[in-house]
Amino acid sequence: MGRLPVLLGVVTLAYAQPGGSSKDAMIARAKSLELNTPYVPPPGDPLVHHAAGYAKVVCSAVFLSGFDPEFAAENLGYFVAPYAERRRLSKPVIDRTAKTVHIDVPNGIRRSAQYLGDQGCVTLPLGSKSVHFRPVKVTRLPRPATQPWPVGDAPARRSLPSRVDTTKVARAVEAAFEPPEAMTAAFVVTWKGHIIGERYGEHVRMDTPLESWSMGKS
Numbered sequence: 001m002g003r004l005p006v007l008l009g010v011v012t013l014a015y016a017q018p019g020g021s022s023k024d025a026m027i028a029r030a031k032s033l034e035l036n037t038p039y040v041p042p043p044g045d046p047l048v049h050h051a052a053g054y055a056k057v058v059c060s061a062v063f064l065s066g067f068d069p070e071f072a073a074e075n076l077g078y079f080v081a082p083y084a085e086r087r088r089l090s091k092p093v094i095d096r097t098a099k100t101v102h103i104d105v106p107n108g109i110r111r112s113a114q115y116l117g118d119q120g121c122v123t124l125p126l127g128s129k130s131v132h133f134r135p136v137k138v139t140r141l142p143r144p145a146t147q148p149w150p151v152g153d154a155p156a157r158r159s160l161p162s163r164v165d166t167t168k169v170a171r172a173v174e175a176a177f178e179p180p181e182a183m184t185a186a187f188v189v190t191w192k193g194h195i196i197g198e199r200y201g202e203h204v205r206m207d208t209p210l211e212s213w214s215m216g217k218s
Contacts, residue, residue: 022182051089051103051111052123053080057211058092059101059113059121064209069094069101075183076211144207149195153206160194169197177201185210 042049057077061067067076069092081089090104099115112124114131118138122131144152160166169189176187177199185204189197200206 045105045107045109047085047088048105048107048109048111048126050081050085051105051109052113052126053077054086054089055092055101055103055111055113056121056123057081058094058103059099059115060209060211062094062101063099063115063121065211066208067203150193160196164191164194164196166196173197173199 054073054077057080058069058072061072061076062069073086073092088106093102093104094100095102100112101114101121102110102112104110109126111126112129113121114124115121116131116135119135124130125132141147142152145154146152148154173187173189177184183201185201186208187197187199188195198206200208204210
C-alpha cells in the first residue's frame with residue numbers, strides 16, 4: 001500500500017484525543033452539522049456493539065498500521081467506540097500468533113476481530129470464532145515503486161507549472177501540524193494529478209495504512 005490517494009484536494013488525518021476544550025469544540029461543530037432525522041439504535045446491547053468496534057479498531061492499528069495497542073486504545077476510532085465506553089470494557093487482549101484482538105464486556109460476552117490478510121481486520125460474528133466467508137488473496141498490482149502516483153509511489157515525471165506557489169503549499173503543510181497536540185498523522189496535498197505537498201507524523205510513513213473511514217471511498 002502506497003500513499004493515500006487523496007483526490008479531493010487537501011485532507012488531514014489526525015488522531016483524536018480524549019478530553020480538552022479542542023475536543024469539545026470539535027464535537028459541538030459536528031453536532032451543528034447533523035441532519036434533523038430521528039436516530040433509531042440498532043437492536044442489542046450498545047456496549048456489546050462498542051466492544052466490537054473497539055476490537056476492530058485495535059486490530060487494524062496493530063496488524064495493519066503497526067501501532068502499539070496502548071496507542072490505539074487511547075487515540076483511535078472514537079466514533080465506533082467512545083472513550084467513556086472503553087473504560088467499561090476490558091483491556092484489549094492481543095494474540096499475535098492468531099492475529100486476533102479480544103475485548104470482554106462486563107456481562108461476559110467477548111467480541112473479537114481478526115486480521116485476515118488481504119481482507120484486513122474483520123470483526124467476528126457474535127459468538128463465533130471465525131468469519132462466515134473464505135478469505136481470499138486479492139490479485140496483486142505491480143510494485144508501487146514502479147508505478148506513478150496515484151496507482152503507485154513513483155515520482156511524477158512532469159514538473160509542476162510555475163503558477164503553483166510551492167512556498168505557500170509548504171507553509172500550509174507546516175500549519176497542518178500545529179499545534180503538536182493535534183497529533184496530525186498525515187497531510188497530503190494534490191493538484192490536477194500531482195502530489196504538491198506531503199508530510200507525515202511521528203512513526204508514520206507514506207506507506208503506513210491509516211484509518212481514513214469515508215475518505216477512502218472518494
